Amino acid sequence: MLKTHYDIVIIGGGIGGLMCAWRLAEKCPDASVAIFEKGEDINNRRCPIVSGQAKSCMRCKSCAIMEGLAGAGAFSDGKYIISHEYGGWLPEFLPGQTVVDYIEQADRILVSCGATTERFQPDDALKKLCLAHDLHMQQAVVKHLGTDANLETMRRMVDQLRGKCAIFTHAEVTDVQADSRTLVVRLPDGEHTCTAENIVFAVGRAGSGFFSAWCARNHVELHNNQVDVGVRVELPAIVWEDFSKKIYEPKIWYRSKNYGDVTRMFCFNERGQVVTENTGGILTVNGHAYRDPAKKTENSNFALLATMRFTSPFREPIAYAKHVASLANLISGGSVLVQRLGDLEQGRRTDEKRLHDSTTRPTLRAVAGDLSLCMPKRQLDDIIETLHALDVIAPGTANHDTLLYGVECKYYSARPETEDFELKGYSHIYAIGDGAGFTRSLAQASANGLYLADKLARGRI
Template identity: 70%
Template sequence: MRDYDVAIIGGGIGGLMTAYEISENDPACRVVILEKGSALPGRHCPIIEKKTGKCVRCKSCAVMEGMAGAGAFSDGKYIISTEYGGWLTEFLEPETVLGLIEKADSVLVRFGANTDRFLPDNELKTLCLQHDLHMQQASLKHLGTDANYETMRRLIEHIAERVDIMTDTRVEDVGKDDHVIRAVGAQGELALRARHIVFAVGRAGSGYLSAWCRNNGIELVNNQVDVGVRVELPAVIWDHFSKRIYEPKIWYRSKLYGDTTRMFCFNERGCVVTENTDGVLTVNGHAYKSAERKTENSNFALLSTTRFTEPFREPINYARYVASLSNLISGGSVLVQRLGDLEAGRRTNAARLANSTTRPTLDAVPGDLSLCMPMRQLDNIIETLHALDKVAPGTANHDTLLYGVECKYYSARPACEDFALVGCERIYAVGDGAGFTRSLSHAAANGLYVGDKILREK
């Protein structure tokens, strides 16, 4: 059995920044990263590579799992703000969080990330407020799906000079007391021991972390889930926002129910993609830097927030169930429906989709979202689209495309003290999978902080 000083479970941005911080400041420290998915060059999605139009349910989803995490194939939005992107300010001072975000950005720039920033725009914020829409503001960088991939590749290659990286390695168990990690890799079963252990499992591993916490008596808190659609429309409709701030991040309180609906994850001239999370297919969006990969459409997430109360404790399973209904109705895929058809109470069929003036960028199955999504959430989405239409006329057009289902799981947060799990000695959690963050920048900042904490304790 091999001994390490630090074992990091998960090779996403949070785990990578933890490894980077430790290996840069203590090169002799023995660090290992255990990643369930493939090495970055081995991550190949048949849909992205145009080998198929539909998800073929790969054993490991190349979009969601593998080195660099789900962020590897995101459009690379980097938020430089504490206003949104996570909940680190519940644990650290805002100035500390912002400093860590800037530090992580300097690391990414070292490995090729651009330095251009979109700045807040009070004129657009005022326009939104005039229509009871609330735009959150931040300095923001758009790395681009393609450029972000290259930045992460260089970062990983640098880390690998001092850190052992085991890919295609599934962690089966972590000993709470003896710190023995048991896993299954390409060569079969393996075991190792580490003085410090960091769970950096990302959204795809949140279920695993929650199960481990329950099995080891660690309290979990989570009562929120966002369920909705991915909206696709002609890019020119939102150009007046995207050219100035890149991402319009807007929330709206519905008049019918008083619920909050959020517009975010905007992808200018991008494409809609499928994601596979433990067998459930959902949708997301990408946007590339290179001009030849841009499309005529932009897309964004539009999700309705639900906060459950006692006795319900499984919001993630609720969202997965809604998404799985879409998979069932579509015959194992995801659905797409024109807004006009949804409002008219009819399904979009192949003929209607073929007549749409908005051409879909994803080969989804035309259908009826009302058969799989709760009425309350659909009502919120339709009302919000018409509210957004007041600041970006054309948003609520008949041919605006709605793909479903899109979900954002807010991972169950384990009880912790300064990111160390309560009742555990030298076991920590970071990032989206632990419910502390929900963005690249905040997950990276979280990783740097825990890396530095381990160095101080070591």
């Protein structure tokens, strides 16, 4: 039952919002806390493709992969990076050791909810091999929760929060009236309002558009972050197992000789699956990897994306990335494309026969096509050059039958002006996580949520 007033309202039920609520329940158990999540309850999040009910995206009204309680992270492959060196920009606002301390605190919470304790350690020998060929591998202690185990961990976390705070799903916040801290919430039975002493925007990637629009209406200055556009690479798992068995995720960047652009290899999924994501009606690709041996495949996949930072007067990097992805949807007839690397280099389309003849069998039912018809030449040149550079340290990466799915985008939300995560000019209104451009990983989003909760608890709400 919706109350008329709360001590704190958290907009968004992703990992950052859940961690914030968890810490508030620990430190301020008498405080009234509500989470408003516009998507499904975690127990009702079922993607028709993942469940085997459909072979291609059905464009559900609410994408079960991207939206719902526990956020997009619930259906990620669950990589947890225990480092401040990558995974977001929190070290620009907090000391690096503080970030790591909060990441470790969040990990202990996840372990208490059933997450694995296994950790992959850095490997200097592999880093040296990369450096010998002008490839630069970032290193950190990494945990792989697994898409399946990660979902169960999130479910246990949510179950433990029920009763400690009010959780509303199918609850879309359509506006926040900043001066009175009044929230307008659309629930299944109609529109409601409530007030809050403190409001936390924890909207995640799926809610970044709403948050940016709210900031623009309320004259909160925003700063654009980078945008990454590229492909999801799929190949036989054996090609990269020398890396994946030791460090799990090879996270490597390369500066192209042709343009001087940085291309990043990351989001590695050993023996995983390529999946479709629906963000605001635009289909892109991503990767999953399960801990259950029965769900593993013969392939591994990873993102290979070219990083772009736009300068004045252009201020819409997210719109740019979505436009590129929408072109792939248009060309594929409402789906995503897949092309063999050899066909791309030979300037020809991959058709169904060529895809059928591929020695790398696709794990996602995508439309065979030509990525050069939708992706800018510069980004494709960067990707092809990088694949051949990676082929030196992992022979087989640039094989003719390596599959490229497109388009994959990682766009990072515009960051608002804040003072210790409080929106500048608006007391008691805060922003955290991926949707506000502070983080881009489970670990740092979790840390951001815990840090803000401690700040609120010190002020006694």
